[in-house]
Amino acid sequence: QVQLQESGPGLVKPSQTLTLSCNVSGGSVNSGGFYWTWIRQYPGKGLEWIGYMSDTGSLNYNPSLRSRLSIAVDTSTNQFSLRLSSVTAADAAVYYCAACGYTSGGSTGVWYFIDYWGQGTVVTVSS
Amino acid sequence: DIQLTQSPSSLSASVGDRVTITCRASESISKYLNWYHQQPGKAPALLIYAVSTLYRGVPSRFSGSGSGTEFTLTITSLRPEDVGTYYCQQSYSTVYTFGQGTKLEIK
Numbered sequence: 209q210v211q212l213q214e215s216g217p218g219l220v221k222p223s224q225t226l227t228l229s230c231n232v233s234g235g236s237v238n239s240g241g242f243y244w245t246w247i248r249q250y251p252g253k254g255l256e257w258i259g260y261m262s263d264t265g266s267l268n269y270n271p272s273l274r275s276r277l278s279i280a281v282d283t284s285t286n287q288f289s290l291r292l293s294s295v296t297a298a299d300a301a302v303y304y305c306a307a308c309g310y311t312s313g314g315s316t317g318v319w320y321f322i323d324y325w326g327q328g329t330v331v332t333v334s335s
Numbered sequence: 336d337i338q339l340t341q342s343p344s345s346l347s348a349s350v351g352d353r354v355t356i357t358c359r360a361s362e363s364i365s366k367y368l369n370w371y372h373q374q375p376g377k378a379p380a381l382l383i384y385a386v387s388t389l390y391r392g393v394p395s396r397f398s399g400s401g402s403g404t405e406f407t408l409t410i411t412s413l414r415p416e417d418v419g420t421y422y423c424q425q426s427y428s429t430v431y432t433f434g435q436g437t438k439l440e441i442k
Contacts, residue, residue, distance in 0.1 A: 253420060253435075253436055254433070254435055254436070255379070255422060255424075255436075256433070257424075257430070257431040257432065257433070268429055270430055304378055311384075313366075313385060316365075316366065317365070317367070319367070319384050319385040319388075319426070320367075320426040320431075321369045321381055321384035321385075321390075321424075321426065322369070322371070322379075322381060322424070323381050323390065325378035325379060325380070326378065327377075
């Protein structure tokens, strides 16, 4: 069973770059079968999908964040990371790393779902 | 982006009750609809994917139905551990989106 654990600074100054890492255990980031995903949850509880790197290395970012966002996988440490530049107060949230699994629906298509989640890390943006 | 609207935003029910939550999409998403349950202080957990397929280990009192733009999550015989917030999520478009959540409390 895959387990995920976020790490990174809990406090970031406005205009700086937020960098978070996600340690993967119980599986390998390059073994296939998952899209390595970041999601955030605002204090008012809304969930926002940030983006993912697929098991083939392709990237898919939320267009609202694309110009500031970078997601990468490090096979040497079995981790994946998020970098978000030029942060503002609007970026304050709980950040979750997650594993998006998928399964064939036959002729219907491929079903994607987020089946593993980290515990979440709180990010505050303040000077 | 595809918008998902859940109703109600909150509800209170008694142990043993049948509960239904609705999720409406701003455009057709076929059957690319998942449901999650978030207990207080925890990360969301997958309940159902592809509208009606129970994720492993999820009790059979949970069920999902629908297609196109209207979907429902039903909990038969509500249990105390079912409290928390329920979210729908679509994977039809490349920009995944979530509903705003339905908070379920026990009377």
